[in-house]
Amino acid sequence: MNITKNDLKKINDFVWEIPKSFRADMRAPARIFATEKLLEEIFRDRSMEQLVNVATLPGIQKHALVMPDAHEGYGFPIGGVAAMDLDEGVISPGGIGYDINCGVRLLRSPVKWSDVKDKLPELATEIYDAVPSGLGRGGKLTLDKNRLDLVLGGGAGYMVEQGYGQENDLLHLEAQGHLSEADPSLVSNEAKSRGRDQLGTLGSGNHFLEIQRVDEIFSAEGKSASGGDAARAFGLFKDQLVILIHTGSRGLGHQIATDYIRLMMKVMPGYGIVLPDRELSCVPFRSAEGQKYFAAMCAGANFAWANRQTITHWIRESWRKVLGDSSGKLEIVYDVAHNIAKIEQYAINGAEKELCVHRKGATRAFGPKNPELPADYQSAGQPVLIPGSMGTASYVLVGTNESAGLSFSTSCHGAGRRMSRHGAKKIWRGSDLKKQLEQQGIIVRAGSMSGLAEEAPLAYKDVEEVVGAVHGAGLARKVARLKPLAVIKG
Amino acid sequence: MTDQGFEILEHTADLRIKVWGKTKEELFKNALRGMTHVQKPESRIKNHKSRIVKTIAIESADLTALLIDFLSEALTQSQINRAVFYNVKFLKFSDTSLEAKIEGIEVDEFDEDIKAVTYHEAEVKQNPEGVYETKIVFDI
Numbered sequence: 001m002n003i004t005k006n007d008l009k010k011i012n013d014f015v016w017e018i019p020k021s022f023r024a025d026m027r028a029p030a031r032i033f034a035t036e037k038l039l040e041e042i043f044r045d046r047s048m049e050q051l052v053n054v055a056t057l058p059g060i061q062k063h064a065l066v067m068p069d070a071h072e073g074y075g076f077p078i079g080g081v082a083a084m085d086l087d088e089g090v091i092s093p094g095g096i097g098y099d100i101n102c103g104v105r106l107l108r109s110p111v112k113w114s115d116v117k118d119k120l121p122e123l124a125t126e127i128y129d130a131v132p133s134g135l136g137r138g139g140k141l142t143l144d145k146n147r148l149d150l151v152l153g154g155g156a157g158y159m160v161e162q163g164y165g166q167e168n169d170l171l172h173l174e175a176q177g178h179l180s181e182a183d184p185s186l187v188s189n190e191a192k193s194r195g196r197d198q199l200g201t202l203g204s205g206n207h208f209l210e211i212q213r214v215d216e217i218f219s220a221e222g223k224s225a226s227g228g229d230a231a232r233a234f235g236l237f238k239d240q241l242v243i244l245i246h247t248g249s250r251g252l253g254h255q256i257a258t259d260y261i262r263l264m265m266k267v268m269p270g271y272g273i274v275l276p277d278r279e280l281s282c283v284p285f286r287s288a289e290g291q292k293y294f295a296a297m298c299a300g301a302n303f304a305w306a307n308r309q310t311i312t313h314w315i316r317e318s319w320r321k322v323l324g325d326s327s328g329k330l331e332i333v334y335d336v337a338h339n340i341a342k343i344e345q346y347a348i349n350g351a352e353k354e355l356c357v358h359r360k361g362a363t364r365a366f367g368p369k370n371p372e373l374p375a376d377y378q379s380a381g382q383p384v385l386i387p388g389s390m391g392t393a394s395y396v397l398v399g400t401n402e403s404a405g406l407s408f409s410t411s412c413h414g415a416g417r418r419m420s421r422h423g424a425k426k427i428w429r430g431s432d433l434k435k436q437l438e439q440q441g442i443i444v445r446a447g448s449m450s451g452l453a454e455e456a457p458l459a460y461k462d463v464e465e466v467v468g469a470v471h472g473a474g475l476a477r478k479v480a481r482l483k484p485l486a487v488i489k490g
Numbered sequence: 491m492t493d494q495g496f497e498i499l500e501h502t503a504d505l506r507i508k509v510w511g512k513t514k515e516e517l518f519k520n521a522l523r524g525m526t527h528v529q530k531p532e533s534r535i536k537n538h539k540s541r542i543v544k545t546i547a548i549e550s551a552d553l554t555a556l557l558i559d560f561l562s563e564a565l566t567q568s569q570i571n572r573a574v575f576y577n578v579k580f581l582k583f584s585d586t587s588l589e590a591k592i593e594g595i596e597v598d599e600f601d602e603d604i605k606a607v608t609y610h611e612a613e614v615k616q617n618p619e620g621v622y623e624t625k626i627v628f629d630i
Binding site: 045071072073074075078094097098099134190193194203204205251254255257258261262265266269277278279281417418419420421422423450 | 498500501502503504505550551554555559562565566569570599601603605606607608609610611612627629630
């Protein structure tokens, strides 16, 4: 059944609903957070049909959701959110994605970018050399099975113990960079073989590092301002130099997802679950297979946090090498996962209930006073990091308390693609894009020119429109806009 | 255009291909070649390194799942051994299980990093001419 705009009910300027009556197999209505303009773009691919499929999953609570940066995925749409009852609901690896705990980390420096302007090309080169990136290339660390298990069990904390960071780093990571439910013994040898030499590697595709400057700070009302409470809490100021890291759990995470989707395909009929798309394959959360996948997924998430921690350490080394001790230290603003399932508590029909919240290309956005947030962010709320497309603006937002009721405390995760990689490569040449970026004063260090073409800014939605929709819907509010100074990718 | 047994279709963020074959075995072989073509076209292998052969055995619920699981296994071997697999010889083949030798070449790096082979939209069907075909979506 084809879905059109006429099937949607407008809730307000930023929220649209597909009623449960749209398709007989829906167990909940579906909601889309988008402006009218973004909605037009979302309708160009199969995101809506995929969202309706998500609404058929057993145990889904309130609504199946997509964020304004939604686009077609496989199984779940990218930008999809589904919260499941722990007793009657399922866990679906396709609702988390193959790149488990793909996420973003932001580092802040104490300096203005103009103070170190002359050193930026050298810094970009140094970081490009220090952090291995590219297609199927191994990294600088090769872990034996015992050490890999310690990484899978310990996450970012294990890397800090090993000298790859400082103790207070962990306070500023989602889940402190570690999920205690992880069980490394439930990760296959194949997954471990794929991850063996991938700790501390960026990978390819849309993963990148950017040296950026804080271009604008917003007040609590979303207006341009010289400073805002949240910006102050996060240690951000205008013209500051910051560094953004976007990567995940690499081949190790991809293999965990592959292994468990295959397992679930086999056992799902035994649980009497029938689905419109096999890629949504799932099992009851409390089942043996559901618990095993959850523990393996948590191990994959820990690997990703350890990966971003290792990369942070090497960036700090590059920083010191190029700028010396006089330019101060790089501190972590925050680190968010945007492909993950977490157990979180929400009010359902007036009663607080633990749910398994699947986020696939969506970011947790806790409001102020959430007990998981560190003391220095208690009054502001959680930083939400939104990488833009290559060469365009990125955003720092802050979570709101309203988002708990609206979106299970979830915000968007990026600009969201609107054109295929294949299509982008047909239109743009990497070398031309590199020239264009350089003409705008952006330094480019990229291993692959075709990889650069795939990430052409026009292949993405307008990040301003996406962030505007998130802000307008009340899911998170704007804190700072960041503009790139240097793009570093594989 | 020569019939290479696969064709690349559009997908917003990932990669969708169509594959076909006169027999089930040919469909599987063309699907493997389609995946490998994305990872690294044969023409782009400049420094032919060591040849590599791996034996794989798979059991699945039905023919479609068997195809996806076969490609997933080849991808896993490709990633672990940093190799691309161009050919397959089936030792055993039924609708729900197979045993095969996949043959490839080690490479320094891939042109495209395929993360996973998905079941999304995959459904092996025979068209009116009797040719087996399906779409396959890869996460890239």
